[in-house]
Amino acid sequence: MDFTYEEFTEFYSTLNYSYESNEGDNTPHEESVYQHQSTCSKEIFCVSLLVLNVVIFLLGFCGNILVIWISGFKMKKTVNTTWYLSLAISDFVFCAFLPFSITNMAMDEWIFGQFMCKFAPSVMFLNMFSSIFLLVVISVDRCVSVMFPVWAQNHRTVKKASIVVVMSWLLAIALSFPSVIFRDVSSHMGRTICHNKYNSNQHVIVAVSRFLAGFIVPFIVIVICYSIIILRLRTNRMTKSSKPFKVMSALVAAFFICWLPYHVFVLLELSHQNYNHGLLTAGLQIGTALASANSFLNPVLYVFMGNDFKRKFKSSVLSKMENAMVEEGRTTSRYLSRSSSMDGRASTHI
Structure with a gap:
């Protein structure tokens, strides 16, 4: 399949970039240069991406429904289940809109x-x-619970967690608004396309802001938080198991691997004239596939990293998820209680 640069996809051909000139020309750039000559069914690469997208959709859709059902209806509402439920809803809605792409x-x-x-x-x-x-x-919540266990035990409430979730969604809405403003439908090469009507400056601003707010800053915060947690736990020798370190490493690695290629190719596309057209197109499509794969990796991590796999494999999928979530909540509670008692003993010596 031949793609114009205006047909680059950000999310499986749905979130493609296109430009309009500052002189009022609303026709997608280079329309007369590239001709649409084939269909996706004739391209092995395109068919492979379609199959991958369908698999991501099915796994993410079903997996996150299970997490929503368990954390929202089968478990007692706590701060941890509030995080799980909110993240699962986010991933579920993401997957629910993949069929459009x-x-x-x-x-x-x-x-x-x-x-x-x-x-x-x-x-x-x-x-x-x-x-x-x-x-x-x-x-951040896990980091605060480890660094300030007494404060966390007294102030971590479901109500405050819900407020933080709402604030996160409001910020996400603000950063998503450019798609509402610049998105439009037009006729291109005898067919209808959905494209962004950016000029060059607007394209750069949106791409860079998404890279900073959607990857760099969050990744730095996540790495700092988990580094602090690991150092604190090792210093206090409050855990003999390496499982918490493996879970933390898996979460950070999944975030990094899934999102880095996407953002790299989006930034490279800003100067697409300097790179091979086919390579850049393929890179954007593969990068977005990896980014969307993160939506079903989170439930997998909840299940198989939250408890012993061999023991959990014999139980049902629902039991795996519920026990994994309960285990983390109990582990956090035991840590907070133990830290509180240690702080109490320490205060008697001062």
Whole structure:
């Protein structure tokens, strides 16, 4: 399949970049240069991406429904289950809108109208940011619980956690709004496409802001938080198991591996004239596939990293998820209680 630079996808051909000149020309750039000559079904690479997208959709959709059901209806509402529920909702909505992208890629045409052209990409960006922000919130919460156990035990409440979640979603909405403003439908090469009507400056501002707010700053915060946690736990020798370190490392690694390629190729696309067209197109598509894969990796990490795999493998999927979540809550409670008693003993010697 031949793609124009205006048809680069940010999320599986749904969130593609396109430009309009500052002179009022609303026709996508280089329309007369590239001709659409084939369909996705004739390209092995495109078919492979479609299959991968469908797998991501099914796993993410079903996996996050299970997490939502367990954390929202089967478990007592706590701060931890509030984080799990919010993150699962974010990932679930992200997956729920993937069929729009999959259909657009398969048909090589946007058939859902102008409203969905603006709404679907903005919702997908909303969930991209909200998911990342919630990962940051979870990291900060764990760090605070380890560094200030007495304060955390007295002040970590479901109400405050819910307020933090709402604030995270509001910030995500603000950062997702450019898709509502600049997204539009137009005719291109005899077919309907959904594209961004950016000029060069607007494109740079949006891409860089998404990179900073959606990757660099969150990643730095997550790494700092988990580094502090690991150092604190090792210093106090309050855990003999290496499992907490493995879970933390897995979460950080999953975040980094899933999102770095996407942001790198989006930034490279800003100066697309300096790079090979086919390589840049393939890189953007693969990068977005990895980014979306993070939406089903989170439930997997909850299940298989939260408790012993061999023992959990014999139980049902629902029991795996519920026990994994309960185990982390009990571990945190035991740590807070033990830290509180240690602080109490320390205060009697001062």
